[in-house]
Amino acid sequence: MEFRDLKRQYNALREEISKRTERILEESRFIQGREVAELEEKLADYVGAKHCITCSSGTDALRLALQAADIGEGDGVIVPDFTFFATAEAVMQTGAVPIFTEPEENGYNISAKGVERELCRAEKEGSVRIKAVLAADMFGLPANYPELERIAKKYNVLLFEDGAQSFGGKIGEQKAGSFGAAAATSFFPSKPLGCYGDGGAVFTDDDGLAEQVRSLREHGKGSDKYDNVRVGCNSRLDTLQAAVLLAKLAAYKRYELDAAQKIAEIYSVKLGAAKLETPKIPTLFYSAWAQYTVKLQNKTQREELQRELKNAGIPSNVYYPKPLSSQKACLHLQTPADITEKTQNLCDRVLSLPFHPYMTEWETEQVCRVCYDTLGTV
Ligand SMILES: *Cc1c(COP(=O)(O)O)cnc(C)c1O
Numbered sequence: 001m002e003f004r005d006l007k008r009q010y011n012a013l014r015e016e017i018s019k020r021t022e023r024i025l026e027e028s029r030f031i032q033g034r035e036v037a038e039l040e041e042k043l044a045d046y047v048g049a050k051h052c053i054t055c056s057s058g059t060d061a062l063r064l065a066l067q068a069a070d071i072g073e074g075d076g077v078i079v080p081d082f083t084f085f086a087t088a089e090a091v092m093q094t095g096a097v098p099i100f101t102e103p104e105e106n107g108y109n110i111s112a113k114g115v116e117r118e119l120c121r122a123e124k125e126g127s128v129r130i131k132a133v134l135a136a137d138m139f140g141l142p143a144n145y146p147e148l149e150r151i152a153k154k155y156n157v158l159l160f161e162d163g164a165q166s167f168g169g170k171i172g173e174q175k176a177g178s179f180g181a182a183a184a185t186s187f188f189p190s191k192p193l194g195c196y197g198d199g200g201a202v203f204t205d206d207d208g209l210a211e212q213v214r215s216l217r218e219h220g221k222g223s224d225k226y227d228n229v230r231v232g233c234n235s236r237l238d239t240l241q242a243a244v245l246l247a248k249l250a251a252y253k254r255y256e257l258d259a260a261q262k263i264a265e266i267y268s269v270k271l272g273a274a275k276l277e278t279p280k281i282p283t284l285f286y287s288a289w290a291q292y293t294v295k296l297q298n299k300t301q302r303e304e305l306q307r308e309l310k311n312a313g314i315p316s317n318v319y320y321p322k323p324l325s326s327q328k329a330c331l332h333l334q335t336p337a338d339i340t341e342k343t344q345n346l347c348d349r350v351l352s353l354p355f356h357p358y359m360t361e362w363e364t365e366q367v368c369r370v371c372y373d374t375l376g377t378v
Helices: 006-027 034-047 058-068 086-093 112-125 145-154 207-216 239-271 299-311 328-333 337-347 361-375
Strands: 051-055 075-080 097-101 129-136 158-162 182-186 200-204 292-295 350-353
Touching: 006 239, 034 051, 034 200, 034 239, 051 058, 051 207, 058 086, 058 129, 058 158, 058 182, 058 200, 058 207, 075 086, 075 112, 086 097, 086 129, 086 328, 097 112, 097 328, 097 337, 112 129, 112 145, 129 145, 145 158, 200 207, 239 292, 239 361, 299 350, 299 361
Parallel strands: 075 097, 075 129, 129 158, 158 182
Antiparallel strands: 051 200, 182 200, 292 350
């Protein structure tokens, strides 16, 4: 069994992908071909954002969005302690300082209460000027944006969305990628909408931010490519990846997202009978199901389940084994021990199970059986 079966997806979309990519190879339009503009238009339309600016990776998308909002040296940005390193890395690349906050008690996303506590603390101590909150949508579920927006407004800070894992997720009718001043997503191959290499995009309704991101991603260009008004970088999405994404976006909208939702429901019903915690999705929230991640009682039990799954030929992964605050690259930030401890507790208990839209019910059955046998049933 594959953890995320990209080969099955390719087999289903092979013809469409070949047709689109061959055209580009024949015409040699590798950079900024018309597929890039077409993709940006379609993505913006799907997400419900005024602008979509594609770029070379989700990490770049995050950094470009922050830089466009003038975040840099001397600024603090509140970020989740439980996420992929790139969330905090992008902040550090701008010269700003990440301030880690623990996950919420019942889920995997940043605790809104913790965010407010950090803003309050900074206000009292005045050590660092917090300029923004960057929340991440873990495993596909949008963070608690209604609450985060309220807090950001109250403390007069910007809000950004790391939607690298949540393309297709939503709260009510508002799609992931449309929260905050700007949002970033990733097209890394194993994300909900992935290309065949690295890729990412920034979404925003703000004309000024959009213009800055467009300029920064292409050598700080001004009115044209050979007019340079600032130092930017080279972070374009190439035409071939845009073509792959156009083919995949059509399938994603047509059936993949629904199929993922269905597999997640099957897992949740079946695993409801096993002694573990299934992901909790609040009312009106919809996950894009980048991962199906369960919680065990402790590390020993998690290790046991992972071993039994492996013996049955079933892959599983720990996302993420370590709080960002205890990564070597972040130790100098001296995060309060209680925040790291809370995050570490979650890190010790999580396990992501095989999951993708092309998974069969029979395959979920195999996974669930090992869970019943190892953990017992309720
Ligand atoms: C994958 C990921 C990123 C980075 O995306 P890349 O395209 O790999 O650069 C950032 N944040 C989160 C939460 C991610 O999962």
